[in-house]
Amino acid sequence: MDVPRELSSSFALLAPPGVATRTRLKGLSAGDEEVLRLVGAHLGSLASSDLKRRCGDGLEHSxxxxxxxxxxxxxxxSSRRAGSITEATHDQWTLSRRVQLAHIQGLEAGVRTIAHRLSLLxxxxxTKRAPGGYRTQREWFAKTRRLHLLEGRLAAERTDREAGRVRVVQGGKRLARNRQHLEQAQLTEDVWRQRWEAARWFLRAGGESGKRFGNETIRGTPDGEVSIKLLVPFAHLADSGRDRYVLTGTVAFRHRDEKWADRVSADRAVACRIRLDTGRGRWYLTASWTIPPARxxxxxxxxxxxxxxxxxDTDHLAAWCLDEYGNPVGEPRRFSHDLSGSAAHRDAQVRHALIRLLHWAVRHRLAIAIENLDFQTETTRERHVRRKRFHRLISGMPVSRLRARLASMAAELGITVVAVDPAYTPRWCAQRWQKPLTAEARKTSRHDAAAxxxxxxxxxxxxxxxxxxPPAHQSDGQGHRTAQASYGGRGREGTHPRIPGPRTRSASPAPRAKAGDQHARHCSGHATEHGSWCQDLLPLSL
Structure with a gap:
């Protein structure tokens, strides 16, 4: 018999340490775009060479x-550009190490699963806790070969990690692979070349407190003017003093515009990044800064x-308000989203569903509770071999991104997000809450019960x-005889108000002392003990 593990304690999610906002650079001239391309390509080549040297240092970095x-x-x-490039290189190498560790954990999970299934007949x-054996002898033999393949990959990855060796593609591995499959990716060679070059550009600068408008390299003013500090090879292209190039287009942030304007007006650090979307042919400016940790x-x-x-769930968020005693109040709500299409579309759908959920929570002035889901070990290839539909289901749920975005957006509105242990929630909610909450006018789903x-x-x-x-006896030692106590219900002891009017067709009973009157009860030391009392005579018919 499986013994349920002990659930971990709930905790409040921490807000992110920084924020970012993005806007479009409109009204750029052909000269502006040419300057941005030249500067981005030059700095991108320097960033690529620095990343190569950083990967060569490995664990010997100091x-x-x-x-x-x-x-x-x-x-x-320049010194400022060099600092921005080396900092970005270090962050990218650190991210590659985390991805490498996640890949090793996935290989280990696959090796354990295959080894367990091969050990069975x-x-x-x-069973409920572990997969069974393979169906046929042919499948068993094929999995033995795959086990040797995964073990070889796992040994190679462990060797690379111990040596501090990572493999990074400046511009993205997926885009690099598309070069060999242009027809499958629905790209031409020219379009792919444009995307590849734009992905390898480096147009970013870290903020500096005390400098004018919080950034000396890429500067944005409260009026919307954007200027760039040019390097020595491009100093002849400057149209302003001190080797600066002012873009003809202006910017206006629609989100966090007041906070951004306050920071640049006070010369506080604001990091800026310029990026080209080759698919739309648009330039974007992203401003980011750190915030003090939320209380x-x-x-x-x-x-x-x-x-x-x-x-x-994969297509909606099921929400239900609960009072402090754990009783559901009102009707459940659903906030639908569509996770099909491109990554940008899915991200926008998640944000739209979350903002509706947060506005609903603000109206009720309540915190939000969500599961601390992590499908890292459940999305491996060998975990659900025949359950392909379920594998696609859990692989398509952006639980980590949803949790991070919820914590970030809730911090802006002052809402606390509580994370709980997700163990046994789907099974217990169906057993305990789905049927009692279902009525003729309301069909409660499993996700509503999970909420x-x-x-x-x-x-x-x-x-x-x-x-x-069980109805063994009717004493108070039996405990509560109701399934769920209602909010604000009266207790068993105390004065109960008298309902006016006759309760039946018979005459109303004579008034008597209330149960809450202690003088009317036969208690030791009260006036009722000293009153006169006489037993009536028995009738003669008995």
């Missing part, structure tokens, strides 16, 4: 090697008054409902 790389870049550009049935609200305070339980279960876990309650005890 502050001295970093300073040496920066001096080499400063001779070909052919045709052995699957973490204690769980006891976040649970005051209840919260909103949210269950994530109630998630909210109860975040409130510190158990998922299961309070069920009526």
């Amino acid at each position: 502050a001295d090697t970093w300073a040496q790389r920066k001096r080499v870049l400063a001779e070909q550009s 052919v045709g052995e049935k699957v 973490t609200v204690p769980l006891a305070q976040a649970r005051t008054g209840g919260l909103v339980g949210v269950g994530a 109630v279960a998630i909210g109860r876990l975040a409130l510190g309650h158990r998922i299961r409902r309070r069920t009526a005890p």
Whole structure:
């Protein structure tokens, strides 16, 4: 018999340490675009060479090697540009190490799954906790070969990680592979070349506090003017003083515009990045800056008054309000989204669903509870071999991005997000809450019931409902004889108000002392003990 593991404690998600906003650079002339292309291509070549040297250093990287790389870049550009390039290179190498570790963990999960299934008899049935054996001897033999292949890949990846070796493609590995499959990617060679060159450009600069408008290299003013500090090889193209080139187009941020204007007016650090979207032929400017860490609200305070339980699915977010006792209040809500299409479309759909959810939570002035989902070990190829539909289902759910975006957007509105352990939630919510919450006028889905279960876990309650005890006796030791206590219900002790009017067709009963009057009860030491009392005579007919 499987023993359920102990659930981990709920916790409040932390807000991100920085924010970013993006806008389009409109009204650029042909000369502006030519200057941006020249500067981006020159700095991109320097960034590619620096990334190559950083990958060659491996684990032997130190502050001295970093300073040496920066001096080499400063001779070909400037000190500020060299600092931005080396910092971006270090971030990219660190990201590659994290991706490498995730790939190793996926290979390990695949090796464990195949080894377990090979140890079983052919045709052995699957259990709740582990997959069964392979169906045929032919499939068993094919998986033995795949096991040797995965073990070889795993050994190579472990060797690279121990040596500090990573493989990074400046511009993206997917775009590089599309060069060999242009027809399949529906691209021409010229279009692919434009995308490849634009992806390898480097047009970014870190912010500097105390400098004019918070950035000396790529500067944006509150009036919308954008200027770039040109390098020595392109100084003859400057149209302003101190080797600066002012773009003819202006910018206006539609999101966080007031915060951006306050920072640049106070000369606080603002990092800027310029990017070209070759598909649309548009230039974009992204401004980012760090924010002070948000004050973490204690769980006891976040649970005051209840919260909103949210269950994530592939096409919608199911939400239900719960009071502080864990009882669902009102009707469930659904916030639909479409995860088909391009990555930009899916990201926009997730943002749209989240902002509707957050506005609904703001109206109720409640915190939000969500599962701390992570399908890293569940999306491996060998985990669900025959359940291809389920594998596509969990692989298409952007749980990590959804959780990160929810925490970021909730911090802007001052809403606390509580993460709970997702173990056993789908099974227990169907057993405990789906049927009781279903009525003739309301069909409760499994995801709606999961929202109630998630909210109860975040409130510190158990998922299961309070069920009526077996009718062995009617004493108070039996416990509550109701399935769920209503909010604001009266207790068992105390004065109950008298309902006016006759309750039946018979005459109304004579008035008597209320149960709450202690003088009318036969208690020791009260006036009722000293009153006169006489037993009536028995009737003669008995």
